[in-house]
Amino acid sequence: MATGSVVLSAMRGSNLDMVRRRNLSLVLGRVHELGAVSRARLTKETGLNRSTIAALVNELVLLEHVIETDPDQAHQQVGRPSPVIVPSDRTVAVVVHPEMDSVEIGLVALGGRVLRRVRFDTERVPSPREAVNIAAAVIDGMRGELDAFHTVGIGLVIPGLVRASNGVVAVAPHLGWRDEPVAEMLQDATGYRVAAANDASLGAIAESVRGVGRGVGQLVYLNGGASGIGGGIMSSGSPIGGASGFAGEIGHTLVRNDGDPCHCGSAGCLETEVARAPLLEALDLAPHESERLNDVLLEHLSHASADDPVRAIVNRQRKYLAVALGNVANILNPNLIVFGGFLQSLYAVDPVGLTAAVRARTMSGPDRDVTLAQAGLGASILMVGAAELVFADLIADPARSSGTPRASRTAAL
Amino acid sequence: MATGSVVLSAMRGSNLDMVRRRNLSLVLGRVHELGAVSRARLTKETGLNRSTIAALVNELVLLEHVIETDPDQAHQQVGRPSPVIVPSDRTVAVVVHPEMDSVEIGLVALGGRVLRRVRFDTERVPSPREAVNIAAAVIDGMRGELDAFHTVGIGLVIPGLVRASNGVVAVAPHLGWRDEPVAEMLQDATGYRVAAANDASLGAIAESVRGVGRGVGQLVYLNGGASGIGGGIMSSGSPIGGASGFAGEIGHTLVRNDGDPCHCGSAGCLETEVARAPLLEALDLAPHESERLNDVLLEHLSHASADDPVRAIVNRQRKYLAVALGNVANILNPNLIVFGGFLQSLYAVDPVGLTAAVRARTMSGPDRDVTLAQAGLGASILMVGAAELVFADLIADPARSSGTPRASRTAAL
DNA sequence: ACCTTATGTTGATGTGTAAAACATATAGCA
DNA sequence: TGCTATATGTTTTACACATCAACATAAGGT
Structure with a gap:
């Protein structure tokens, strides 16, 4: 019967901005989760007023994270048709996945679609520096494309233990890495925010968000x-x-x-x-x-x-x-x-x-x-999982940094 | 680096009420956790404005969940002294703990102090009905006292598996209970909201909030x-x-x-x-x-x-x-x-x-x-833990039901 | 064609926090 | 003892956001 958290997680007080942020987050989250939602449904599910939903959706459209499309043709309801909101394919996350014999780089849209996959084969097990350089080079190659998109950040897949707070790889036995600040290196090399996590954790995220879970x-x-x-x-x-x-x-x-x-x-x-x-x-x-x-x-x-x-x-x-x-x-x-x-x-x-x-x-x-x-989810599980890790930050605060890469800052939390 | 929740937990949109509730919750939470906080410190820690903190504290004082006391005498700071906020000893939780040879009933104040402990010895292992009746009788005996207090609810300690959502005891091997809706029974018998949990879970809560954790x-x-x-x-x-x-x-x-x-x-x-x-x-x-x-x-x-x-x-x-x-x-x-x-x-x-x-x-x-x-925490660990379970609901929404027992409603969530 | 229903749109309203201006209480110092 | 600096409480005003009401619009039903 009781459910509340015993200790409050967040410490900062709320102001009106928070309300806006939270509601924006809520709407983007629903769109992201469901893939396509009518404004009417958003109104019902959030309990917010029609006018509020309209304002929030408009802001998300302006931010180019969602697209408002024409009402679904297959109505069977009376009443004015409601526009359908879908996640924008122009809001993307980059995924970097170093392995023993390759570094794979992927591009995943907010809707979950894997847009591109590039596999760079290596002669030997890549060092952290090599993996970062390869990823940075490939990302630089895609730079034109990425600048046209809203590139939210990079999701880094680590086959080993990663400190979630700072992206330091404690140990990746397969790769022979130990205490390497790979996330920070990749962030400095590309200018994008980097979120790193263990491969199995990303699998859990992927299956929970878009798989059988x-x-x-x-x-x-x-x-x-x-x-x-x-x-x-x-x-x-x-x-x-x-x-x-x-x-x-x-x-x-x-x-x-x-x-x-x-x-x-x-x-x-x-x-x-x-x-x-x-x-x-x-x-x-x-x-x-x-x-x-x-x-x-x-x-x-x-x-x-x-x-x-x-x-x-x-x-x-x-x-x-x-x-x-x-x-x-x-x-x-x-x-x-x-x-x-x-x-x-x-x-x-x-x-x-x-x-x-x-x-x-x-x-x-x-x-x-x-x-x-x-x-x-098959072979795309890690792509999806790492992208979701990145998108989680976007969804938590859709209006934050509007996608422009910022040069060489280490961590925001 | 990334930290946000992948799926949003709450589904409802926020309005200004939410902001108020959250801030009220935040302030009461700090007071509850720290025991005694100055308004100045609350201002610093929450990031809220002085005037906002004043308004929030005033409301909590009106709700009688906290008391505003004179500034601490031992200043060494220049500047106007800040009043100190302490949890009210008149906001309490009742704890019920059935065991093999007894039913123990306790009264715990918001500040964590165990005000009363009554141990009712039983001839044999109590049935759910017997345990509820004993608890209800003792609570009826304290009714005058409880009505003078703000009695937030009852925390029920179960030596076994409990469904947290509805307080149904799945199995309590020691007591021989199985699939018993004890929380609901106790709620109906006393009129207070009942939150039930496994004893070890309550120990974890207690040690986390007021013990070594x-x-x-x-x-x-x-x-x-x-x-x-x-x-x-x-x-x-x-x-x-x-x-x-x-x-x-x-x-x-x-x-x-x-x-x-x-x-x-x-x-x-x-x-x-x-x-x-x-x-x-x-x-x-x-x-x-x-x-x-x-x-x-x-x-x-x-x-x-x-x-x-x-x-x-x-x-x-x-x-x-x-x-x-x-x-x-x-x-x-x-x-x-x-x-x-x-x-x-x-x-x-x-x-x-x-x-x-x-x-x-x-x-x-x-x-x-x-x-x-x-x-x-020694012998009071379960009293404290069960009380914290109850207080968690109060802290999550301090202005909700202002302590008056409501007759025989089953569950509020 | 007309009514009903459902939804989008617009402008006015209310509410909570922030900010600014003012008031108050302490320490430090001469 | 008074003055100053500092920190904080108090009051007033401003602003942002969600709500509400009124209106507009687009479908289905008859």
């Missing part, structure tokens, strides 16, 4: 990659970052007391017991064929004997996965756990069985049952 | 009781409830693959491996002497041999406790983990050792180090 209050995303298992937590639409933005490291929870040593220094971690490499190996797949894993695995198991070695690996991994999922369900009580990467395969082998195994490990009660699901 | 952003509270181990999570001052308010069940995370079966249906749960009873038994203490556990244990170990059986039990329990804490630290990345109940003893035996063990299990990085601590 739309409208779900409490969501956990678990991604199985070549390097290990990462996780992200969404609570009431906001990412849970923890003290330093390192929350969600479910890959390093213990699932087996006498387990193998993990690179983190511990042993028996989820990601030492549940890994992609043994699965690929058992199925005679090369690492670069990992996209086929799901299909090949399901096909293989469909005619495999009971003592099939692949089946044995899968069953053992599923057993330990269920342990970790049970822990997560008990600690966080999520509505939904979403699987990405090779964990999708482990889930798809027997969705009902895994669900039952997890539920058996959680404190029961029929209405607390957690649901499991595969990720719904 | 003041000012800590991400906090986990772990309580070790006779029945098991419960946990509560605080994130940026708000409790994390999960989908149904069942989050924090750290007692049922797995710490030992071949562990003993747990009453939850699983096996090797934290609370089957780490329990109070074996400790009491080994030290020849009766259950009712559990308050002495900490002292007796430390005393015993101070002159115990290396192969002392108590030491063996303690070491084994500490090992499994470290596993669970490592999982929690990896998943939630808290700044602070607070121990209550007998877990305080396990921690106190060797604080540095346990801290090191937990840190060894978490993804490293010097700035992510989690801190451990004993609870700071």
Whole structure:
């Protein structure tokens, strides 16, 4: 029955500007979430007056973040038709994603559409400096385009631990980065605001906003990659970052007391017991064929004997996965756990069985049952997630800086 | 760098009332948190204008939630002295705490002081109806007093799983309750708004607001009781409830693959491996002497041999406790983990050792180090926590219902 | 064609905070 | 003891924003 926050989060007082900002934010947020909304619907959902909505929408149109289009042709309602508001495709976020053998740069519109993707292959694992230089060069190449757009900022995908507050990469094992202020470097190199986050956290954001987790209050995303298992937590639409933005490291929870040593220094971690490499190996797949894993695995198991070695690996991994999922369900009580990467395969082998195994490990009660699901966004998940991270700032204050890049300022919060 | 919420939490638009409400809430929140604040300080901290603060404080004085007192005598500042605002001791919350052999009723003032505690001993484990009747009778006895006060509502402490949204007790193993709408029953019986929560969650709130966790952003509270181990999570001052308010069940995370079966249906749960009873038994203490556990244990170990059986039990329990804490630290990345109940003893035996063990299990990085601590509120922790749950609603909207009990309405949200 | 319904548009109104001008109370100092 | 500087409370005025009412507009229903 009680719901309020025990301690007030914000400390500053409100003035009339705040009202305007909040309402502008609310309207842009609805447009962004729904894709296309009539002014009438905005009026109903926000409870604001018709005239207020008109003023707010006009301001957002002037800011070029939304477009007001002609009323939907397919009316069946009496009364004056209401104009439809859609997010502008000219408000965009740049996404930068350094990997072991490449740096990928993307351009994503406010509506969620991925406009461009450029993959820059590297000879070797890029250093932070190299990754930033590559990204800056590609962005400079797009500069004409970007200046025509409203480029809100850059979303930086980090395969490792990032301090959310300042974008410093604490450790990215795959890339060999450690304590690198990559966000700041990229910001200085391009002039755009940079928001950085862990890849799994971005997956959680993406699935929560535009994937299978739309409208779900409490969501956990678990991604199985070549390097290990990462996780992200969404609570009431906001990412849970923890003290330093390192929350969600479910890959390093213990699932087996006498387990193998993990690179983190511990042993028996989820990601030492549940890994992609043994699965690929058992199925005679090369690492670069990992996209086929799901299909090949399901096909293989469909005619495999009971003592099939692949089946044995899968069953053992599923057993330990269920342990970790049970822990997560008990600690966080999520509505939904979403699987990405090779964990999708482990889930798809027997969705009902895994669900039952997890539920058996959680404190029961029929209405607390957690649901499991595969990720719904495919290859664009990180593009979408990183863009949403950037757009979150825009939506929080649509009138702030109207898109013009500002040279070399470090952080605004 | 980016911080905004990806999806907007509230859906309603803001008007001038909202601004007023928010600022009123902000000021009352500061007064509540700090205990005594000068108007000048409120001006500085909120960024609001002097005249605005004056108006807001005046309204809170009229609502009788705060008292404006004479300026502090010990000035050393030049300039006109600023009046000091303190929370009114006449704004109170009632706390109801059913246990196996009693129902405890308390009265807590907005400033955090426990004004009264009444313990009603029962012959046997009370049913929900009995607990409600006892509470209602005691509250009726205090009615004269309560009517003189501003009684904001009732905070209901539940030793079990409660749905935060409606106060339905899903399961309270100790009490044998299952799917009981206790909050609604108590509300109907007394006319006061009732907010119910799990005991460990209330401990987390209490330690976060008035205990060792003041000012800590991400906090986990772990309580070790006779029945098991419960946990509560605080994130940026708000409790994390999960989908149904069942989050924090750290007692049922797995710490030992071949562990003993747990009453939850699983096996090797934290609370089957780490329990109070074996400790009491080994030290020849009766259950009712559990308050002495900490002292007796430390005393015993101070002159115990290396192969002392108590030491063996303690070491084994500490090992499994470290596993669970490592999982929690990896998943939630808290700044602070607070121990209550007998877990305080396990921690106190060797604080540095346990801290090191937990840190060894978490993804490293010097700035992510989690801190451990004993609870700071002692026996009043649940009184304070439940009262804070009630006050949270008041602080969120100080001008709402001005304290008069309303007959038999179920829920307001 | 006319009415009903739903919505956009325009101008007047009310309300909360900010800003400015004034009042007051303290410390420091001669 | 009085003067000055400083900080803060108090009062008045101004401004910005949402609301409301009245009017305008565009559809469906008959």
